[in-house]
Amino acid sequence: MKIISSYGVELRKQNIPIRQTLDVYRAAVSYLTEVYAQVWEELERIPGTKKRFNEAEHLIHTTKKNQARFDFDIRFPKMPSYLRRASIQNALGSVSSYKTRLGLWEKTDRLEGKPRLVYENHAMPVFYRDVMYREDEGGKDAAYLKLYDGHDWKWFHVRLSHTDMEYLRKNWSGKKASAPTLEKRHRKYFLRFSYTEDVILAKIPAKEQIICSVDLGINTDAVCTIMRSDGTVLGRKFINFHSEKDRMYRVLGRIRRFQREHGSVQAKSRWAYAKRLNIELGRKIAGAVTKYAKENHADIIVFEYLEIKGKISGKKKQKLHLWRKRDIQKRCEHQAHRNRMRISRICAWNTSRLAYDGTGTVIRDPGNHSLCVFQTGKRYNCDLSASYNIGARYFIRELLKPLPVTERSLLEAKVPAVKRRTSCVYADLRKLSSEMNLRAA
Template sequence: MKLFSTYSVKIQHYNHIFKETVSLYRAAVDFLIGVCLDEWSNIILTDQKLVRQQYVEHLCHQTKDNPEVKYPAFDRKFYKFPSYLRRSAISEALGKVYSYQSNLINWEAEDPKVRGRKPSFPKAGYVYPSMYRTVMYEQSGDYEMKIKVFLRNTWDWLTVRVRKSDMDYINHRCTSRKKCAPTLQKRGKEWFLDFPFEETVKLPDTNVFNQTILAVDLGINAAATVSVMRADGTILGRHFCRLPKEYDSLTHAINRIKKAQQHGNHRTPRLWARAKGINRDIAVKTAHFIMDVAALYNADAIAFEHLDLTGRKRGSKKQRLHLWRSQYVQSMVTDKAHRLGMRISHICAWGTSRLAYDGSGRILRGKEAELPTYSLCRFQNGKVYNCDLSASYNIGSRYFIRESLKSLPARERLALEAKVPQAAKRSTCTWSTLINLNAELVHAA
């Protein structure tokens, strides 16, 4: 599989000089969007992207072999526009118009009584130009680059300096990856060149019965609880990422925002920036912790819950749920795991924390079970256990149950599900279900 990553290199000493380049590129995209909308009935006749691009370019750009064009205003308005940038703008316009036409068809197909507003006409928006190599970008030194920008009423080369730390990082960390054309980007008041990197990774096809996995339960009280499991239900390790100092700092930052809002100050950008920074730090440290454990045990896969956080949040924990960056943690872990040749899997999250891992049924948690903390729970048989740890056992078990049954022929799978009925419904599977399923597999063998 192919992996793509991006590293931003900060441009030094220049601030406003790139504004005209970006404005001109966006104006060209807007012009070409209009051309694509007018000619869409002809463009849609072919499915090949290159043919579509050539057709639009033929309509608006004059050459020696194409002296008469239908839209001559493009060459007059965008004089000496670089050819690579023109084709990039055409591809951007085609993509936006294709999305608009698709949304329009879906909107027209819906019931007029329940459908929403009609899709608005596409615009260039906040697109940025790509600096294609040799024609738009050249590396002139270790810490110097030449890029072609609109300068003094013409397109000319400009030499820019970049930070030494950025280039040293790329030379040290990204030498084995393919460096693609950078994109000129603005963040805040500073300008950057975003370098995309491409690499090819082969993920191993290890038999499910020989796999070692990490079952990860992400929480809002404990950052992460990790169990290292084998296919027969053996627990090789249990690890907890708590981060008490970071969570105390986050609570303090949120309380400061609440205090300011109580005094009528509803716009507190500095306080919110601090809270978001702490929250991001928690997510980054959680992802690093998970990957350190995965590398320690040389795991084949990492199993997460499929968390659906859409909809309105209710209850006393709703603010923590709003700030919970579980998807960001999973995204970071996915990128790191694929680079190390590990697979990522998501399982059904229903009942993982609510059902006891030993199959005794629904648990009682926190105050409901007269326990001092929400992290502890009481099973139906009276046993007190860590709730997140029990959930991580269930997460890993559901992964192995799904993969094991999926690898079997339909007749054998149905026979096993008849003997272990809980395995047929994934939302009721627990660690005890995996143990029973393995016993039946061993007996059948």
């Protein structure tokens, strides 16, 4: 399995023509998009992606053996060949996508808006090694980029962020990075390096697996439980970043007061800051979950399949909108695969509503929403109970799935609760494990 990781290194402020280079590249992509849209019927008939690309380059670039039909070389003189080919690839992709969407629109009785070919794009150039990008042998935190200064393409010495380079040297030393891509975030420019790893994920039978079941919440960021297939709990952890959430809620309070006086139009920069805080919170949660699973030698991280449909209402409306559940799971999946762990998801119905001990539905404590009361009067943490149920549902599914139909039916007759997966709880896994052990003996 190939895993691609990337990291952006900030370009320190200095007098280099990044903006001019970006304008020239985007102008080239815009011009080529218009050209290839005119001759697309001619290009579409060419079989094979490579042959089509070569023909597209011959249309705009003059050589000793080829006379170009369009004046690209005159409009963009001395443009580096690798950058020219990158702009050709970008333009071909835009036109091909537009033609595909247009064909689908014509087949669907033209009910929705007609697709539009966008010439003004936000394409970012790739600095290919040796011809567009060179590492500075003398300084560790510097490099050379080939940029357009308004007259010609020249090499410019650029300084790179020391902290970013230290991170790359610490975590990715000895691994080859791809050609860096220029990107812009928060009015700053970065070089994004990509690294490809070949990872073999572990294949372990369900009975021998150790899982980390995770309940993502709003009050508590995440509750993790390390569990074996027989229901043995090896560890539990509450992950909650109080200070980060307090900072974000203070910012949201300032935005609320600001909007009352000045309106929402002038609060864009404040909302952008709140969004960055929320993204950083999601990164920390994902890192903490993966780290805990790795420390306990978990083979699989189990999440709920969370999907909120329809309009969100109620007093927790804003918290639910800011809840980055999918982003956290996506980041956990990437980090888990890098550590040779797998990811699995189970149905989220009734995981928090049903008590883990099989006594039925729970009642939330109105004073403390993280706590609940079981039918027996027992008070327990609702998120921890849910994490038990998440792990139990995963093991029930994985233990019953490979069995023959006859054997599975006999087990379901002994433990009827496992027939319906959406009502399974931790107590049902314990019963199922006992019955399987009796049959094996």
